[in-house]
Amino acid sequence: MPEGHTVHRTANQFNQLFGGQPITVISPQGRFAEGAKLVSGHKLVAAEAIGKQMFLRFDNDLTIRIHLGIYGKWGYLKLDGLEAEDPVGQVRARFSNAKAAADLRGPTVCEVISADEVRLVEQRLGPDPLNPNRANAEAQRFIDRVMRSRTPIGLQLMNQDVIAGIGNVYRAELLFRAGLNPHTPGNLLTREQLQGIWDDSVALLKVGVATGFMITRDELFKKRPKKADRNFVYKREGLACRECGVNIVIELMAARKLYWCPGCQK
DNA sequence: TCTGGATGTTCAT
DNA sequence: TGAACCTCCAGAG
Numbered sequence: 001m002p003e004g005h006t007v008h009r010t011a012n013q014f015n016q017l018f019g020g021q022p023i024t025v026i027s028p029q030g031r032f033a034e035g036a037k038l039v040s041g042h043k044l045v046a047a048e049a050i051g052k053q054m055f056l057r058f059d060n061d062l063t064i065r066i067h068l069g070i071y072g073k074w075g076y077l078k079l080d081g082l083e084a085e086d087p088v089g090q091v092r093a094r095f096s097n098a099k100a101a102a103d104l105r106g107p108t109v110c111e112v113i114s115a116d117e118v119r120l121v122e123q124r125l126g127p128d129p130l131n132p133n134r135a136n137a138e139a140q141r142f143i144d145r146v147m148r149s150r151t152p153i154g155l156q157l158m159n160q161d162v163i164a165g166i167g168n169v170y171r172a173e174l175l176f177r178a179g180l181n182p183h184t185p186g187n188l189l190t191r192e193q194l195q196g197i198w199d200d201s202v203a204l205l206k207v208g209v210a211t212g213f214m215i216t217r218d219e220l221f222k223k224r225p226k227k228a229d230r231n232f233v234y235k236r237e238g239l240a241c242r243e244c245g246v247n248i249v250i251e252l253m254a255a256r257k258l259y260w261c262p263g264c265q266k
Numbered sequence: 267t268c269t270g271g272a273t274g275t276t277c278a279t
Numbered sequence: 280t281g282a283a284c285c286t287c288c289a290g291a292g
Contacts, residue, residue, distance in 0.1 A: 002273055002274070003273055003274095006273080052273095052274075052275095067274080067275075068273090068274080069274050069275065069284075069285080070272060070273070070274045070275085070284090070285085070286090071272080071274090071284080071285050071286040071287075072274090072285090072286080073286075073287070090285080090286070105285090105286060105287085106284090106285050106286040106287080107285090108274065108275060108276085108284070108285085109275085158274090160274095160275090167273050167274070168272090168273060168274085169273055170273090214273075234273095254280090255280070255281075256274090257272095
C-alpha cells in the first residue's frame with residue numbers, strides 16, 4: 001500500500017533488520033543486477049523515507065533510491081541462518097543478511113545514485129508530515145506553497161512537490177475530515193484551514209505507520225477495522241455518507257479517482 | 267481460470 | 280490528456 005506511511009514502515013523495518021551491518025544485494029530478475037553489484041557487501045548506514053521514496057545509504061557513499069509506484073511490493077523472509085529459497089515471481093532486488101531477507105517486486109524506481117543526486121531529489125520533494133525534524137517549518141512551507149496557487153486543493157494534495165507522502169486515499173479522507181470541497185482553489189483557503197489539514201495529515205500518517213492501515217475514522221484508530229469500514233469517502237461512491245447521509249460521489253480529477261461528499265464538503 | 271483495477275510517476279503528444 | 284511502466288489480487292464466471 002504505497003502511500004507515505006508504508007514507506008516509513010519499510011524504512012523502520014530495514015533499520016531494524018539490516019541497519020549498521022553489511023548487506024547482500026542481488027537482482028534475481030536481472031534488471032537491477034548492475035546496481036546491486038555497486039552496493040552488495042557494503043554496510044547499510046541508514047534507511048530513510050521521504051514521502052513515498054526510500055533511500056538506502058551505504059558506507060561507500062552510494063544510495064539506493066526506491067519508489068514503489070503503483071505496483072511495487074515488499075516481502076520479508078525470516079532466515080535465522082538458513083538459506084533463502086529461490087524467489088517466486090519477478091523479484092527486482094533481494095536484500096539479505098544471515099537473519100532475514102527482503103524481496104522487492106515491481107517498483108517504479110530502484111536505482112543507485114550519488115550523494116549529489118540524493119540532494120537533488122530531496123530539494124524537489126515537498127515537506128513530509130512524518131519528518132520529525134523542523135516540524136513547524138515544514139508546515140509553513142506547505143501552507144505557503146498551497147496559498148501561492150489557484151490550483152484546486154484536491155490536486156495540490158496529490159503533488160509530491162507540495163506535500164510528500166499523500167496519495168489518493170489520504171487526499172480524499174483529509175479533505176472530508178476538513179469539510180473542504182476538493183475544487184476549492186488553494187489561494188482561497190486560510191492559513192488556519194491549511195494548518196488544520198497539515199496537522200491532520202501528521203496524525204493520520206502516524207496512525208498508518210503504527211497500524212499499517214490507512215484508518216481515518218477516529219473511533220477505529222485502535223481497532224483493526226475491515227477494509228470497508230476504515231474510511232469516510234474512499235471507495236464509497238453511491239453509498240450514504242457516514243456523517244450526513246448524502247451519497248458519496250466519484251469523479252475524475254487529473255485522471256485519478258476522487259471521492260467526496262457534496263453534503264459535508266461545501 | 268480469466269479479467270480488470272490499483273494506494274503512482276513520467277514522458278510524449 | 281493519455282499511454283506506458285509492471286505486478287498482484289479480488290471478483291466474476
